[in-house]
Amino acid sequence: MFFWQKFFKSTSMFNRYENINALSSLEDAILVKHLESNGEVLNIYLTTKKNINLNELEQLCDSVGWVRRPLKKVKAAIDHSFLTICLFYNNDKCQKLIGFARATSDTVFNATIWDVVIHPDFQGKGLGKILMDNVILQLRCADISTITLFADPQVVSFYRNLGFITDPDGVKGMFWYPR
Amino acid sequence: MFFWQKFFKSTSMFNRYENINALSSLEDAILVKHLESNGEVLNIYLTTKKNINLNELEQLCDSVGWVRRPLKKVKAAIDHSFLTICLFYNNDKCQKLIGFARATSDTVFNATIWDVVIHPDFQGKGLGKILMDNVILQLRCADISTITLFADPQVVSFYRNLGFITDPDGVKGMFWYPR
Numbered sequence: 001m002f003f004w005q006k007f008f009k010s011t012s013m014f015n016r017y018e019n020i021n022a023l024s025s026l027e028d029a030i031l032v033k034h035l036e037s038n039g040e041v042l043n044i045y046l047t048t049k050k051n052i053n054l055n056e057l058e059q060l061c062d063s064v065g066w067v068r069r070p071l072k073k074v075k076a077a078i079d080h081s082f083l084t085i086c087l088f089y090n091n092d093k094c095q096k097l098i099g100f101a102r103a104t105s106d107t108v109f110n111a112t113i114w115d116v117v118i119h120p121d122f123q124g125k126g127l128g129k130i131l132m133d134n135v136i137l138q139l140r141c142a143d144i145s146t147i148t149l150f151a152d153p154q155v156v157s158f159y160r161n162l163g164f165i166t167d168p169d170g171v172k173g174m175f176w177y178p179r
Numbered sequence: 180m181f182f183w184q185k186f187f188k189s190t191s192m193f194n195r196y197e198n199i200n201a202l203s204s205l206e207d208a209i210l211v212k213h214l215e216s217n218g219e220v221l222n223i224y225l226t227t228k229k230n231i232n233l234n235e236l237e238q239l240c241d242s243v244g245w246v247r248r249p250l251k252k253v254k255a256a257i258d259h260s261f262l263t264i265c266l267f268y269n270n271d272k273c274q275k276l277i278g279f280a281r282a283t284s285d286t287v288f289n290a291t292i293w294d295v296v297i298h299p300d301f302q303g304k305g306l307g308k309i310l311m312d313n314v315i316l317q318l319r320c321a322d323i324s325t326i327t328l329f330a331d332p333q334v335v336s337f338y339r340n341l342g343f344i345t346d347p348d349g350v351k352g353m354f355w356y357p358r
Contacts, residue, residue, distance in 0.1 A: 073287040073288065076285070076286055076287045077285035077286070077287050077289075078285075080261075080285045080286040080287075081285055082259075102285075104283045104284060104285050104289065104291065105259070105283060106255070106256035106259045106260055106283050106293070107255055107256070108252040108255045108256050109248070109252065109293075110256075110291070112283065112291045112327070114285070114288075114289055136355060140357065145356065145357055146354065146356070147354070147356075148291070148329060148352065148353065148354055148355075149352075149353050150327060150350050150351070150353070151350065151353050152348075152349070152350055153348075153351070156351050156353070159353050160353075162355070164354060164355045165354050165355070165356070166351045166353050167351070167352065168354050168356075169331075169332075170331070170332035171329050171330065171332070171352070171354070172329070172330050172335050172345045172346070173327065173328075173346065173350070173352015174327065174330050174335070174338050174343040174344060174345050174352070175326070175327055175347050176315060176326040176341070176342055176343045176344070177324065177344070177347075178319065178324055
């Protein structure tokens with residue numbers, strides 16, 4: 001820790017400094033939800049910026065029990081995704097990543113959405129819908145007409161409620177895995 | 180047409196010139212099939228190079244009745260695809276695109292295959308399998324483990340024979356279309 005950080009930490013100014021730092025990162029974000037719970041207020045923000053803290057993303061994926069993936073590969077996947085969306089909360093104490101989704105695309109015709117996740121503590125509050133509505137909005141803004149995803153059985157109804165259709169005209173999603 | 184082209188066209192050398200042109204483009208291609216039909220010999224080549232003649236690709240897509248798409252967008256889709264594969268034949272007279280497939284990808288985890296097409300005159304000769312086996316090979320070489328596609332009902336069995344699985348563990352392919 002550098003001297004000036006030590007100095008700030010030893011004074012009330014440090015808290016203000018931390019807060020300014022958090023607020024400055026909100027410049028690229030939009031407020032999407034105001035949550036009040038047990039007297040605590042949390043503002044939820046959304047950003048499409050790709051400067052994602054990979055350790056925070058790993059913690060978020062851990063929270064829903066996903067298998068860990070090498071951070072180097074995660075970074076490459078993010079870099080080569082057409083779109084990433086992060087949801088995070090911000091209060092006067094800290095900032096935390098609580099939602100994520102990304103999409104690969106040819107940039108004009110088709111997109112496929114991957115890695116949709118909301119932290120368990122924040123599920124059931126409408127944030128998954130906000131996240132996905134925004135994914136669709138961004139892809140539609142890019143004039144991409146075919147938006148696809150592969151849904152686990154327990155989330156098929158969630159995506160149906162957002163307007164996604166399973167097997168339209170008998171079109172089947174198919175997977176090939178290494179043997 | 181320039182003078183030297185006129186000159187060559189007026190002599191037997193022009194055919195040789197055309198042939199040299201065709202052969203030079205084979206440098207980046209591999210021979211994948213030798214077809215003999217009605218005394219005519221056709222060598223089928225495969226390439227992953229992206230310098231695709233868009234008019235030829237449009238003709239190929241026309242041949243299977245696909246809706247036409249703006250060439251500018253087709254070019255963007257190709258440029259932003261992780262992988263494109265072209266099949267073409269070459270004999271001493273000319274060269275013609277007869278097969279195509281492409282894949283979008285995050286370059287590390289997932290890929291989705293789009294626009295798989297074989298010219299109707301060349302269907303039923305094993306070229307679809309050669310094309311798709313090579314798509315899988317290229318993606319596996321890049322260490323991509325989840326290879327996906329969306330199959331029309333009439334080609335589901337074709338992809339099954341290549342090792343693709345529909346709805347593994349109840350995972351459903353889903354589509355969102357503009358309303």
